Amino acid sequence: MMRTPLVILLVAWLAGCATPAPPEPREIHLAATPEATLREAMELLMERGYVIRHADGDLGRLEAVLGRMPGYGVSLRVAGQGDGSRVSFIATRGGRPLPPTVLDPLLTDLQSRLGLLP
Secondary structure, three states: OOHHHHHHHHHHHHHOOOOOOOOOOEEEEEOOOHHHHHHHHHHHHHHOOEEEEEEEOOOOEEEEEEOOOOOEEEEEEEEEEOOEEEEEEEEEEOOEEOOHHHHHHHHHHHHHHOOOOO
């Protein structure tokens, strides 16, 4: 009799420990060097009002937060792939991931800055 409520309580308690799925990054392959891609992405984010919190060219990582609206952030990873680079963006608001499609305008502007759009 006492065992059933205990099992239900245990299952409910363990369900609270489940971690959310990691955010889905928005990835794109560019015909530009990783160094140029990271540099242009950093300049683009700064022009849009982001404050660069962490940037590491050797690791190809960049973390930025929106200066005018606290809580919005962008995480960027750039890796060399052949003679180009693979760029991965994740946008968050309040620590929660935003849909990857939110980043499409930013990726289009990055391609434009790198001279990769027709």
